Amino acid sequence: MIKGIKGVKDILPEETPQWRFIEDAARRWALCYGYQEIRIPIFELTALFARSIGAGTDIVEKEMYTFPDRDGTSLSLRPEGTAGTVRAFIEHNRAADPLPQKYFYIGPMFRHERPQAGRLRQFHQFGVEFFGTSDPRADIEVIALLWRLLSDLALSNLTLEINSLGSSGDRAAYKPILLAFLRHQESRLCANCRRRMDRNPLRVLDCKVLDCRAATELAPKLTDHLSPDARAHFDQVLTGLVAIGIPYRLNPRLVRGLDYYCLTSFEITSTHLGAQNAVGAGGRYDGLVKTLGGPSVPAVGFAVGLERVSLMLPEASLSSLNECLYYVAAFGEEGIKLGFVLLDELRGVGISAQCDYRATTLKGHLRQADRSKCRYAILLGDDEAARGSVILRNLESKAQEELPLVGLTSILKTRSFSS
Ligand code: ATP
Numbered sequence: 001m002i003k004g005i006k007g008v009k010d011i012l013p014e015e016t017p018q019w020r021f022i023e024d025a026a027r028r029w030a031l032c033y034g035y036q037e038i039r040i041p042i043f044e045l046t047a048l049f050a051r052s053i054g055a056g057t058d059i060v061e062k063e064m065y066t067f068p069d070r071d072g073t074s075l076s077l078r079p080e081g082t083a084g085t086v087r088a089f090i091e092h093n094r095a096a097d098p099l100p101q102k103y104f105y106i107g108p109m110f111r112h113e114r115p116q117a118g119r120l121r122q123f124h125q126f127g128v129e130f131f132g133t134s135d136p137r138a139d140i141e142v143i144a145l146l147w148r149l150l151s152d153l154a155l156s157n158l159t160l161e162i163n164s165l166g167s168s169g170d171r172a173a174y175k176p177i178l179l180a181f182l183r184h185q186e187s188r189l190c191a192n193c194r195r196r197m198d199r200n201p202l203r204v205l206d207c208k209v210l211d212c213r214a215a216t217e218l219a220p221k222l223t224d225h226l227s228p229d230a231r232a233h234f235d236q237v238l239t240g241l242v243a244i245g246i247p248y249r250l251n252p253r254l255v256r257g258l259d260y261y262c263l264t265s266f267e268i269t270s271t272h273l274g275a276q277n278a279v280g281a282g283g284r285y286d287g288l289v290k291t292l293g294g295p296s297v298p299a300v301g302f303a304v305g306l307e308r309v310s311l312m313l314p315e316a317s318l319s320s321l322n323e324c325l326y327y328v329a330a331f332g333e334e335g336i337k338l339g340f341v342l343l344d345e346l347r348g349v350g351i352s353a354q355c356d357y358r359a360t361t362l363k364g365h366l367r368q369a370d371r372s373k374c375r376y377a378i379l380l381g382d383d384e385a386a387r388g389s390v391i392l393r394n395l396e397s398k399a400q401e402e403l404p405l406v407g408l409t410s411i412l413k414t415r416s417f418s419s
């Protein structure tokens with residue numbers, strides 16, 4: 001027997017209603033905030049990810065699914081959605097159209113990580129990208145969209161952590177200061193951090209290893225070394241968050257694991273998720289469009305992990321998600337004929353209906369009707385067929401009423417709109 005791949009999950013029929021619920025909410029809120037859906041390819045040239053996410057990042061160094069195409073070109077499954085969205089933005093010359101432009105995407109991403117709860121090798125993200133303005137209100141808007149979506153889904157115990165990564169000049173000036181501090185702590189750092197420290201000392205602040213965290217506890221803060229412009233931008237973002245009632249916590253060591261971020265950087269975490277506590281994250285990436293060969297267009301965005309959202313979704317949101325309205329219990333020679341036509345008529349006008357074709361008796365049908373979680377059964381045997389009627393049975397209260405077969409679809413259609 002051939003099994004599925006480790007860390008790659010099937011989303012089974014009983015789980016898809018919950019996924020649709022989450023994805024529908026994401027689409028609804030994105031559209032409400034004026035974002036248009038983009039569908040980018042699942043795989044791209046490896047060079048795209050190496051150049052955008054950064055060759056020295058965990059994602060590119062050890063998490064990508066990379067393989068040669070038949071002509072030897074190196075391709076990779078997308079580990080995130082921003083690189084592809086920016087590539088498409090540049091390739092279709094979108095910067096020549098009126099700015100700003102706001103895109104969102106939903107879909108699977110791929111990273112070779114150690115699978116555990118909330119960490120998979122194929123996982124799903126909803127993300128947005130806001131191109132064309134460096135106004136801090138754009139930063140606030142994307143945070144507000146993510147916050148509103150998660151609140152609408154009734155996720156609890158959420159914290160917005162926020163930091164500023166400054167301009168590239170700020171980071172260049174801060175790096176030697178941080179590096180000098182790290183040198184004193186070198187013996188306490190993990191091998192990975194020691195190896196990468198010189199190339200990208202900021203990444204050490206993002207290391208999840210506890211000893212590294214302790215060693216960098218008192219590290220100098222980038223936010224104490226911001227240029228006046230970066231400082232003003234950050235202050236405006238924070239003031240705006242207060243104005244719209246979104247609480248935040250400053251986290252001076254919040255450094256995202258992707259190289260393209262600048263200025264605002266944020267993460268939404270939850271105490272409900274255990275070790276994998278980040279639900280979503282994002283920030284500003286003003287240099288990325290240019291880095292990938294486009295014009296200089298500032299941008300800000302986020303991505304949220306839908307598996308982690310689904311782990312946190314309260315039970316109450318899940319009841320009545322998978323409901324079919326009518327079970328057609330057709331039995332007897334004439335009943336079966338008329339019942340099959342009725343079933344098709346109901347579906348034809350958009351009323352959900354089903355029938356177990358294997359059942360031949362009323363008892364058999366009622367058992368299946370109960371299992372089906374339909375709200376009503378329509379009983380149609382030879383007796384009803386002879387009278388030109390059906391019995392409508394409420395499967396919960398067991399109340400029954402007789403209705404004419406002719407015109408039944410219209411009657412039920414009116415009812416399904418008024419209920
Ligand atoms: P983490 O610190 O958990 O590895 P990350 O910084 O790598 O997260 P991003 O690249 O910013 O995450 O992706 C945004 C969101 O996507 C994360 O907050 C998380 O919810 C989700 N995510 C990232 N990697 C995975 C994964 N392997 N499995 C499931 N969800 C993931």
Ligand code: MG
Pocket residue numbers: 257
């Ligand atoms: Mg990661």
